[in-house]
Amino acid sequence: MSAQRRVDIISSDRTPPCPRCGQEGLLQARVPHGWVNASGALVQGRNGVVLCATCDADQPHAAALITWFHVNGQVEVGAEHEFKRLLVAWAEHVHVPLLDERALTEEAALWQEGEL
Numbered sequence: 001m002s003a004q005r006r007v008d009i010i011s012s013d014r015t016p017p018c019p020r021c022g023q024e025g026l027l028q029a030r031v032p033h034g035w036v037n038a039s040g041a042l043v044q045g046r047n048g049v050v051l052c053a054t055c056d057a058d059q060p061h062a063a064a065l066i067t068w069f070h071v072n073g074q075v076e077v078g079a080e081h082e083f084k085r086l087l088v089a090w091a092e093h094v095h096v097p098l099l100d101e102r103a104l105t106e107e108a109a110l111w112q113e114g115e116l
């Protein structure tokens, strides 16, 4: 399975507030996640993740991105490359608020048993 993950930035003038602390978020990204379930099928999904200057400050990869925002304010033309590099690094390590994997597993089991 490819480890490559494409991250979509949801660009908006109004980044939603951080779901953890309620402060204004720096950016919102849709981060794909996927895993191979018990039956060998790739399960994929996308979760919206808000980068928060407060809650994510302790996370190494998030910290670099937060610093970038502090320095640059916003993404300017010509700066995308560095921004994307930091963004991808963050997305690779971001803790995606996971779906209930056990529920999914149970659902997959039911599926296999023909219950669904």
Ligand SMILES: [Zn+2]
Pocket: 018, 019, 020, 021, 022, 023, 052, 053, 054, 055, 056
């Ligand atoms: Zn927060």
